[in-house]
Amino acid sequence: MNIHSVMNGGEMMNVTANKRDNILKAALILFAERGYDGTTVPMIADTAEVGAGTIYRYFANKETLVNVLFQECVKRFAETVRQGYPDSGSIREQFGHVFRGMVRFAKEHIHELYFIDTHSNARYLDGESRETFRHLMDFLHSYAATGKEQGIIKDLPSDALIAIVFGAFTKIYTLIRAGKLQETPELLAEIEESCWDAVRKV
Structure with a gap:
């Protein structure tokens, strides 16, 4: 393992953390303003700027x-x-x-x-x-x-x-x-x- 691979690993962890945080932030705004029933997974994905499938990598469901x-x-x-x-x-x-x-x-x-x-x-x-x-x-x-x-x-x-x-x-x-x-x-x-x-x- 070299320093380049370590840095890449760190960058991947940051990207992963950022995606999860972005999903949570997007869901928070939508749930707070539209309610649970008025919010769909595609809406959360659009607001978080991720694919809908990405959400299911972090959370089993809404x-x-x-x-x-x-x-x-x-x-x-x-x-x-x-x-x-x-x-x-x-x-x-x-x-x-x-x-x-x-x-x-x-x-x-x-x-x-x-x-x-x-x-x-x-x-x-x-x-x-x-x-x-x-x-x-x-x-x-x-x-x-x-x-x-x-x-x-x-x-x-x-x-x-x-x-x-x-x-x-x-x-x-x-x-x-x-x-x-x-x-x-x-x-x-x-x-x-x-x-x-x-x-x-x-």
């Missing part, structure tokens, strides 16, 4: 692809909101940390935010995808339960509390992306406070 993508997106979201989480902080401080993590995620991964929002209860999610999502929800449920135990968070079902905040947040970023709202630090601070007001006990 269902496999959507599950791989869902797991990657949820893990990235969970890592973003949990990084540096103030375990010893107040309920309000912890809320602010999670909210600001959501803002960072939306700024960097807006299609992933929409994708998670629209696919989290989908019929085609497999066991691993549901387990990955459950880990994220367990973290949020634990936060809500602690807040309720301390008498700081409203005594509503945790899923309802999460939906109030995440649903409003996602809709707001839809309006920002559409140009109907201008994203500013002041706006985000006011939205954070409004979301907090919606779930805290008065």
Whole structure:
């Protein structure tokens, strides 16, 4: 084996990785904007600029692809909101940390935010995808339960509390992306406070 063959091998690995990444990026945009049922493998192939047969070299079918993508997106979201989480902080401080993590995620991964929002209860999610999502929800449920135990968070079902905040947040970023709202630090601070007001006990 010479250096030329090693370099060629490295280049082939890069091409392979790039093709897989391009397929995932194309699928993400299409699933987020058109939904699972409105997206076909040929559409993904056209957007990724690969042959349809190439997709099947990396993913057995569209269902496999959507599950791989869902797991990657949820893990990235969970890592973003949990990084540096103030375990010893107040309920309000912890809320602010999670909210600001959501803002960072939306700024960097807006299609992933929409994708998670629209696919989290989908019929085609497999066991691993549901387990990955459950880990994220367990973290949020634990936060809500602690807040309720301390008498700081409203005594509503945790899923309802999460939906109030995440649903409003996602809709707001839809309006920002559409140009109907201008994203500013002041706006985000006011939205954070409004979301907090919606779930805290008065």
